[in-house]
Amino acid sequence: MIKSTMQDVPLNISQLFRHGRTVHADSEILTFHGPDQELQVSTFAEVGDRADQLAAALAALGVGVGDRVGTFMWNNQGHMEAYLAVPCMGAVLHTLNIRLFPEQLSYVINHAEDKVIIVDASIAPLLAKVRDELTTVEHIIVAGEGDTTGLGETLDYEELLAAQSPGYDYPVVDELAAAAMCYTSGTTGNPKGVAYSQRSTYLHSLAVQTMQGVRVGEDDRILLIVPQFHANAWGMPYAAWATGCDLVMPQQFLQAGPLAHLIEKTRPTISGAVPTVLTDILHNAADADLSSLKHVLCGGSAVPRSLMEAYDETFGVTVVQAWGMTETSPLAAISRLPKHDVGDDEYAWRVRSGRVLAGVDLRICDEDGTVLPWDGQAQGEIEVRGPWITGSYYLDASDEKFHDGWLRTGDVGSVDAKGYIQISDRAKDVIKSGGEWISSVDLENTLMGHPSVLEAAVVGIPDDRWDERPLACIVLADGKTATPEELTEYLTDKVAKWWLPERWTFIDEVPKTSVGKFSKKDLRASYTDGDLTVTTVG
Numbered sequence: 001m002i003k004s005t006m007q008d009v010p011l012n013i014s015q016l017f018r019h020g021r022t023v024h025a026d027s028e029i030l031t032f033h034g035p036d037q038e039l040q041v042s043t044f045a046e047v048g049d050r051a052d053q054l055a056a057a058l059a060a061l062g063v064g065v066g067d068r069v070g071t072f073m074w075n076n077q078g079h080m081e082a083y084l085a086v087p088c089m090g091a092v093l094h095t096l097n098i099r100l101f102p103e104q105l106s107y108v109i110n111h112a113e114d115k116v117i118i119v120d121a122s123i124a125p126l127l128a129k130v131r132d133e134l135t136t137v138e139h140i141i142v143a144g145e146g147d148t149t150g151l152g153e154t155l156d157y158e159e160l161l162a163a164q165s166p167g168y169d170y171p172v173v174d175e176l177a178a179a180a181m182c183y184t185s186g187t188t189g190n191p192k193g194v195a196y197s198q199r200s201t202y203l204h205s206l207a208v209q210t211m212q213g214v215r216v217g218e219d220d221r222i223l224l225i226v227p228q229f230h231a232n233a234w235g236m237p238y239a240a241w242a243t244g245c246d247l248v249m250p251q252q253f254l255q256a257g258p259l260a261h262l263i264e265k266t267r268p269t270i271s272g273a274v275p276t277v278l279t280d281i282l283h284n285a286a287d288a289d290l291s292s293l294k295h296v297l298c299g300g301s302a303v304p305r306s307l308m309e310a311y312d313e314t315f316g317v318t319v320v321q322a323w324g325m326t327e328t329s330p331l332a333a334i335s336r337l338p339k340h341d342v343g344d345d346e347y348a349w350r351v352r353s354g355r356v357l358a359g360v361d362l363r364i365c366d367e368d369g370t371v372l373p374w375d376g377q378a379q380g381e382i383e384v385r386g387p388w389i390t391g392s393y394y395l396d397a398s399d400e401k402f403h404d405g406w407l408r409t410g411d412v413g414s415v416d417a418k419g420y421i422q423i424s425d426r427a428k429d430v431i432k433s434g435g436e437w438i439s440s441v442d443l444e445n446t447l448m449g450h451p452s453v454l455e456a457a458v459v460g461i462p463d464d465r466w467d468e469r470p471l472a473c474i475v476l477a478d479g480k481t482a483t484p485e486e487l488t489e490y491l492t493d494k495v496a497k498w499w500l501p502e503r504w505t506f507i508d509e510v511p512k513t514s515v516g517k518f519s520k521k522d523l524r525a526s527y528t529d530g531d532l533t534v535t536t537v538g
């Protein structure tokens with residue numbers, strides 16, 4: 001080997017921090033406090049100084065290299081200050097999902113051994129519920145005004161900052177040291193922790209910025225709808241900081257009305273959200289002016305074609321589908337159009353789950369672990385490898401989730417020759433009927449194309465003859481009607497005949513997970529408990 005002449009500089013988030021606060025000192029973080037309140041606007045230079053003060057305050061409380069600092073916060077300026085201060089001082093930022101059940105919340109805080117938690121006062125009562133269970137937390141810092149009963153002794157965020165000066169001396173840390181942690185939402189068993197390194201976060205931020213990624217630049221403004229606790233808000237905060245892209249933070253105002261108001265007022269160019277949020281805006285704020293948006297990243301679950309078409313037609317806004325998971329930092333694939341052979345139907349590309357990004361190796365394997373071809377046909381479990389893909393879970397063996405150094409994603413699908421993946425299901429949601437797979441994702445997306453259907457979730461239920469058959473759970477749009485027979489008729493020329501569900505149920509709402517995805521686990525449980533009224537046809 002010939003040794004290179006390059007400098008051995010560790011990839012540290014503090015480098016991105018330094019760059020943003022100086023080169024893009026005038027870029028802004030805008031925090032929404034509700035339609036009748038003034039926007040809180042601060043420049044990167046100001047936020048950088050406050051992050052310094054936060055780092056100094058945390059150090060004064062005894063937070064050192066490697067200590068975990070939890071955040072229990074909305075998307076806002078304070079949360080961004082923690083994103084900068086905590087990893088750059090060498091501590092580990094643990095973003096807590098504010099929608100976890102109490103027992104899961106106390107589990108993840110104790111498992112990560114958080115030493116300090118920063119909490120937004122408006123949600124302090126949720127943290128107070130588990131305060132007595134927390135075994136490692138030494139200090140709770142409260143940001144803003146609110147009811148802190150039950151939290152015991154607390155510290156005030158602004159008072160702590162006021163006691164410190166800007167100019168924190170950030171250390172250079174090992175690029176492989178943990179910088180941040182996220183736990184998966186734990187649909188089965190306890191949540192599992194992923195510890196991102198300085199290096200993985202740095203590299204992922206660069207990938208997010210690229211034209212094949214989220215296309216973030218200084219002349220952009222991101223409306224950050226996806227929570228900062230959901231897989232690092234898909235890497236957008238650091239990508240924005242590093243490029244000088246403004247960030248608009250909606251806090252708890254995540255309903256269609258306030259979001260539409262915020263978009264009209266701040267004119268963001270990019271946003272990112274799970275499909276349920278985009279569906280809500282479409283159905284409840286269709287007259288909003290979203291024309292400032294160049295594109296909206298959508299993922300976390302499959303994005304129906306009908307949703308993309310409706311955004312194009314109603315708002316003139318392009319919805320771009322992405323695929324990833326907490327374990328992949330999360331961005332691993334994004335469905336940008338190919339250069340050649342697009343054909344007449346752009347949507348045929350856009351409905352793909354994503355096209356693998358440079359930096360991520362991807363393959364599909366069958367049940368025996370044999371690697372399958374990228375032919376767009378073969379279906380197998382997707383496995384990924386790369387510098388921002390987790391190689392293990394935090395203090396949790398889970399060897400079955402890895403295969404020869406590759407992460408087994410638990411997603412089943414195909415890949416075509418150009419590297420576009422199409423997820424047909426999560427392995428645990430696959431419907432196996434007479435030995436063959438039915439894609440619940442395909443059925444759902446097709447059903448959601450029917451004008452009367454607001455939401456459709458399809459789950460596998462036991463069947464004496466075929467082992468499993470699909471149960472279609474339908475939420476009708478306001479004022480609309482449809483019978484199982486009509487919906488079956490609608491599906492007939494769009495999916496294989498043997499996929500057609502015999503069992504149908506009409507429900508008021510599909511239960512959602514803590515990050516707003518359809519909760520099929522809850523639907524299956526409702527079915528087993530006999531809580532659903534099922535009609536059988538055909």
Ligand code: ADP
Pocket residue numbers: 184185186231298299300301302303321322323324325326327353354409410411423425426513515517
């Ligand atoms: P949780 O496991 O709590 O849902 P994650 O956000 O980490 O949290 O979920 C990752 C999973 O979301 C992926 O493994 C995949 O099943 C699903 N997913 C993400 N993006 C897409 C997409 N574009 N299409 C289909 N499924 C997706």
